[in-house]
Amino acid sequence: MRGKQATIWDIAVKLNISISTVSRALRNAADINPETKKAVLKLASELDYQPNAIASSLRNSKTNIIGIIVPEFIHAYFPKVILGVQDVANQSGYKLMISQSGESLEIEKANIHAMVSSRVDGLIMALSRETDTYDHILSVQKRGIPVVFFNRFADELTGSKVLVDDYKGAFEAVDYLIRTGCRRIAHLAGPEKLTMSGNRIKGYLDALKAHNIPVLEELIIPCDFMEGKARQATQHLLNMKERPDAIFVVNDPTAIEALICLKENNVRIPDEISLICFSNAPHSTFVDPPLSAIVQPLFKIGQTAARLLIGQVEQGKNFIPSTEKLETELVIRKSTRPLF
Numbered sequence: 001m002r003g004k005q006a007t008i009w010d011i012a013v014k015l016n017i018s019i020s021t022v023s024r025a026l027r028n029a030a031d032i033n034p035e036t037k038k039a040v041l042k043l044a045s046e047l048d049y050q051p052n053a054i055a056s057s058l059r060n061s062k063t064n065i066i067g068i069i070v071p072e073f074i075h076a077y078f079p080k081v082i083l084g085v086q087d088v089a090n091q092s093g094y095k096l097m098i099s100q101s102g103e104s105l106e107i108e109k110a111n112i113h114a115m116v117s118s119r120v121d122g123l124i125m126a127l128s129r130e131t132d133t134y135d136h137i138l139s140v141q142k143r144g145i146p147v148v149f150f151n152r153f154a155d156e157l158t159g160s161k162v163l164v165d166d167y168k169g170a171f172e173a174v175d176y177l178i179r180t181g182c183r184r185i186a187h188l189a190g191p192e193k194l195t196m197s198g199n200r201i202k203g204y205l206d207a208l209k210a211h212n213i214p215v216l217e218e219l220i221i222p223c224d225f226m227e228g229k230a231r232q233a234t235q236h237l238l239n240m241k242e243r244p245d246a247i248f249v250v251n252d253p254t255a256i257e258a259l260i261c262l263k264e265n266n267v268r269i270p271d272e273i274s275l276i277c278f279s280n281a282p283h284s285t286f287v288d289p290p291l292s293a294i295v296q297p298l299f300k301i302g303q304t305a306a307r308l309l310i311g312q313v314e315q316g317k318n319f320i321p322s323t324e325k326l327e328t329e330l331v332i333r334k335s336t337r338p339l340f
Helices: 008-015 019-026 034-046 053-060 077-091 105-117 135-142 166-179 195-210 229-238 252-264 298-318
Strands: 065-070 095-100 122-125 147-150 161-164 185-189 220-222 246-249 274-279 292-295 323-326 329-331
Touching: 008 019, 008 034, 019 034, 065 077, 065 105, 065 298, 077 095, 077 298, 095 105, 105 122, 105 135, 122 298, 135 147, 147 298, 161 166, 161 298, 166 185, 166 195, 166 246, 166 274, 166 292, 166 329, 185 195, 185 229, 185 252, 195 220, 220 229, 229 246, 229 252, 246 252, 252 274, 298 323
Parallel strands: 065 095, 065 122, 122 147, 147 161, 161 323, 185 220, 185 246, 246 274, 274 292
Antiparallel strands: 292 329
16 A cells, blocks of 8 residues: 655644745745755655645646657657657656557547646647547647647648658659659558648659659559558559559558568569658668668657647747748668669
C-alpha cells in the first residue's frame, strides 16, 4: 500500500509555523527569513515532499504539461519527432504527456479526452489513418486549448501546422527516377484525406508532366498505411502485363513492404524496378538494397511543433497560428539506378 504523501501542512506542524510561511519558503519568496527557509527546505527534503501539480494548476490555470498524440510507435518516424518535442519542452520548463492512437479514431478521441481531463496546456498531434471526422479536435480548440498538427492533418482543421515540403520532395524523387531512364513509374499513395498524401501525389504528377510522360491512373494505388496493403498493391503491379520500372512510395514502412514483395518475386532492384520513398528511418539504410529516400528532418519537426505550441500557450489569444514548412533532402542509395 502506498504511503501517505507529505504535505505543506505536515511541514508547518513539525516546524510550528504557518502554512503560508512554508509556501513562501518553498517558492523562494524574498520576504522569508533565511533560517526559516533553510529549515523548511531541509524538512521538505527529508519528508520527500512533492508539490501537488493538480492543485497548483487549479490555482494558476496552467499545468506546464503538453500532450502529444501520434498514430504509432512501431516505426522510427514518430519516436524521433517526440524526442524533438521533448528537447524543447525540457528547455522551456514543460513536461510531456505521450500517447498513441494505434491508428484508431476511437482511441484518438479517448486520448484527447484523457489529456484534456489532465489539464494539458496544449496538444501536438498527427491524425490516425481512420480520422475522417474532427468534432473531437474542434471541441478542444473551442475550449481555448491550442492544437499544433504535424505530418498528418486535414485542410478542414485550423491551427498551427508543421510540415515538410511534400510537393517538392515528391517532385525531386520522381524527376530523379525519370533522369535515370525510368518511364513507367507507379505510386503507392497514402490516405486520400490527408493533406500530405495529396501534396505528394501532386508532386509525382507534375514531375511526369514536366517530362511529357503520360499519367496512368492504374499506376496510382492508395495503401492507407494498413499492414499488408502495400504488399498486395506491389503484387498487383507485378501482375500487370507491362510492369512498372520504378515505384515512388509514400513512406518507408510502405516501401519496405513493397521491397519484400519485389524480392519474393525475384525482381532485381534497381535493374528491373527502382524504389524510392519518403523516409528518415534508420532501417531504410539496413535493408538490402538500402532505400533511396526523401529524408525528413524529424527531430526538427518535433522542435518546431513544440516551439509553436509553447508560444501559443504563453501568448494566449494574441498568438497568430502559422504553418512552418521544412525542407527535405533527396538521398540516393542502392534501390535506384545511378544517373547516366
